[in-house]
Amino acid sequence: MESAGQASGDEGRFLVPVLAVGVFGIINTEMGVVGILPQIAERFRVMVPEAGWTVGLFALIVAVSAPVMPLLFSGVERKAVMLLALGAFTLSNVVSACTDSFAVVLMARALPAFLHPVYVSMALTVAAASAGRAAAPRAVARVFVGVSAGMVLGVPVTSLIAGAWSFSAAMLFFAAVNAAAFAATVVFVPRMPVKERLSYGAQLGVLRRAAMWHAILAVTMVNAAMFGFFSYLSDYLRTVTAVSFNLVSAILLLYGLANIVGNMLAGRLLSGHASRCMAVLPFALAGGYAGLFLLGSMPGPAAAAVAVLGVLAGIASNGMQYMMTDSAPEAPDFANGLFLAAANLGTAVGTAACGLLISLSGTRFAVCGTFPFLVAGFAFILWRSRSVRSVQA
Known part of the structure; x- marks a missing residue:
């Protein structure tokens, strides 16, 4: 791939911020509807659980397509793919705003969801390439700010717009954000043709590495x-x-803002102490969850524990992505796709496990569902480190 760092002037200076805005627009489209499911149900005369398919179908497609789509697009010029994804998201939101058919809304959300992992994985790859190996974690952390902002601001802003105006206005807000990212990409992102594309077989070959499977399982468990x-x-x-x-x-807003702080801290921590940072994270998270379990009945300490967990989650998300791409540096798009798939799988498994604990023991014990996953996550992080050292020896 032509190095993004070769761009000069405004292109080089604004590349990573533009990627962060693009990721924000896509995550905003994915997560923003969480807060307006009642309005969707009312608008299209369906039950709220049916309206929930606007979230569930999107997430399911992302989870299934995340390992495949980045691989298929790995040989295509980067800027063209990004414009395709942003254009598809813009158009889908305009269609959602204008239709009165719930089936059309589902279709309008389903089709661009296939391009979600393509854009996000390429954004992470391009950000890392633009900064060079030493500074790559900091550049990737800035893109992760777009992920956090999409999750933090998407739900409340969309709820505010839909409550004050309408569902259509909220969809047009999504469209406007993605259109702005499209325009900024046209102006500020350089052409990035793929000069040395790995074959599909060579990229799939990274799955033969023990370190890669340990990384996949670590990401799944920690998420x-x-x-x-x-x-x-x-x-x-x-x-x-x-x-x-x-x-x-x-x-919840405090958690999201703390998550952004964690993203920024992760850039510095991973640049100099990646292995140590990843090994310590499960213990730090366990401490945060233990504090919430013990002090969760008191608003002040509970809010403080949530803020700490937000910072740690921001660091952990960056650390898990770094671990995946570091396990397959020659196939970063595929590795990032695997990261997205493992992260979504982990979210589904963890949600089911914590939900089961709630059913059996009550909401307070949902926190306890985190500890077995963190123990397993630490074990796989440790095994991955040993696998890497054995290969390097």
Whole structure:
């Protein structure tokens, strides 16, 4: 691939920020509808669980296509693929805003979802390539800010727009963000033809490495711990901490802002101490969850524990992505696709496990569902490190 770092002037200076905005637009489209499911149900005269398919179908397609689509597009010029993805997301949101058919809305969300892992994986790859190996973690961390912002701001902003105006207005907001990213990509992102493309067989060959499988399993386990419990955090705050809906929203916003701080810290930590950082993370997360379990009934300490967990989750997301691409540096797009697939699988598994604990023991014990996953995650991180050292020896 032509190095993104070869771009000069505005192209080089704005490349990574543009990628972050593009990731924000795509994650915003994915997650923003979480907060407006009642409006979707009312608009299209369906039940709320049916409206939930606007989230579930999108996530399912991302999980299934994440290892495949980046591989298929790995030989195509990067800028053209990014414009294709952003254009598809823009158009799909315009269609969603204009239709009165729920089936059309589902189709409009399903089709661009296949390009979600293509754009995100390429954005992470291009950001790393633009900075060089030593500074790559910092550049990738800046792109992850777009992920966090999409998750943090997408839900409340979309809810505000849909509540003040309409579902269509919220969809047009998604379209506007993606259109802005499209325009910025046209202006500021250089052409990046793939000069030395690996064959599909060579890319798939990285799956023969023990270190890669250890990394995949580590990402799955750590994400199961983090996002499995996060799915029930609002219920935990309402049931165990016993705070109002407004305060729940404020604490969730605090978590998201702390996550952005964690992303920025991760760039520095991974640049100089990657192995040590990844090994310590499961213990740090376990400490944060233990604190929330013990102090979760008190609003102040609970909010503090949530903030700490937000910072750690931001660092962990970057660390897990670094571990995947470091296991297959010659096939970064495929590695990033595998990262997205493992992360989504972990979220699904963790959500199911924590949900089972809630059914058996109550909401307070959902936190306990994180600990087995963190123990397993640490084990796979340790095994991966040993696999890498044995190959280098």
